[in-house]
Amino acid sequence: MGRTREFDTEAALGRAMTLFWSRGYEATSMRDLTRHLGIGQGSLYAAFGDKDGLYRAALDHYRATLAADALRDLRQEGDARSAIRSMMIGRIRIATSADGRGCLAVNAACERLPHDAGTRTVVREMQEASREALADVLRAARQRGEIAERHDPDALAGFLVTFLNGLLVAAKVSPDADALEPLVDVALTALD
Template structure:
């Protein structure tokens, strides 16, 4: 007789995301995960395959929730400059929380690469989605005359995402939102 799963895998991925985010992949053991999730090791393996599988599920949960919410905020901004400022400031706020836990995606790249191609692909997809969303906001802003940058919107979007990645790493070193937010104004100068 096959036993039915007694836990919600999406909730497990969410809770695992929090643990991986606060501790990192290497410092989080399978035992830590099973205790934190309140499940047995066999259940973890049956649902996710192994620790790597659960980590990928946690990254996917991050992408589908927090990263997706950040991109949605771009669409709701009053103007391009305000929308991009709000996106960058919100990402800083999240990164400095919990004593500078940073960004799960950036942490994953810093900790797991170069050998983990699945993590690289997931994070690259997140970065590409961010660049595409920002580039679209910038294209519309140029058409409306909101910004006067001499730079191509795609190149400027790539710059802003690269800048954000640097901010997110810096948040781990110096978890001071005020200091990092002042840098956002410098980056926004590129919008013209």
Template sequence: MARTREFDTEAAVSRAMDLFWTRGYEATSVRELTQHLGIGQGSLYAAFGDKDGLYRAALEHYRATFAAAALRSLEEGADARSAIRALLVERIRIAVEHGGRGCLLVNAATERLPEDQPTRRTVRDMLGANQDALTDLLRAAAERDEISARHDPHTLAAFLVTFLNGLLVSSKITPDVRALEPLVEVALTTLD
């Protein structure tokens, strides 16, 4: 007879996400995961298959929470420049919290790629969604003459995503919002 799962899978994924975000994939052992989640190794394997399965679930949880919130903030912005500034500054703030742990997505890319193809797909999909949302925002802003039309919206969105990824790496080196925020203002000059 199969045993009923005796833990909240969603809460376990959220807690695992925090541990992977803080320590990274390689530095997090299955033993540490089971202790942190308060579950047995058999339960972890039954629910997620293995450490990789739990890691992918944690990345998906990150996508559904932090990444989705960032995309919503773009849709809710009053104007493109303000929305993009708010997005970039908020991402810096999140990255420097908890001692400068950075961005889980960028951490995954720098630690697990190019070898880990499932992580590559997840990272590519999330970055693509960010770039698509920015492209739509920039295209509409250019049509309203809110920003300059001198750059192709798709290329400008790709630049902003690339800039943000570099900024998130820098946030691990300099975990100080006040030191990084002026860089956002420089990036925003591409909208002029």
């Protein structure tokens, strides 16, 4: 009979997510993880397989919590411009916090995609969910007359996701929300 898991998996994933987010995959050792999570290496391997498995689980945790919250808030706002602006400003503030840790998904794309197909899949799914959510908001906005009929909601959503990714990389380089936030208003002129 196997031993029962003696730690809270969700709490461990939250702590692992925070550590990977602040340090990156390569700079985070198994020793760092076991210390930060407060669990033994055997328990970590039993629960997540290996460091790659824990990293992808931490990305999934990020997707299910922070990324999902941003998309839910996007869909609950009133007009499209305000909703998109609010979502992007929120992402900037998160990315510039903690000395510019950036966005975990964008960090993963920059650090791991050439080496890890599993991470590529998780990041691609997050990007696609963002693009679809934005396209839905933009379609509804076009029907309400908030944006011109000539706009393609899918192309605009793709542009906005690409812009946001670049903005989140910039947040790591120069973690100054006050300097980055006006750029959102420039990007939103694409809706004119």
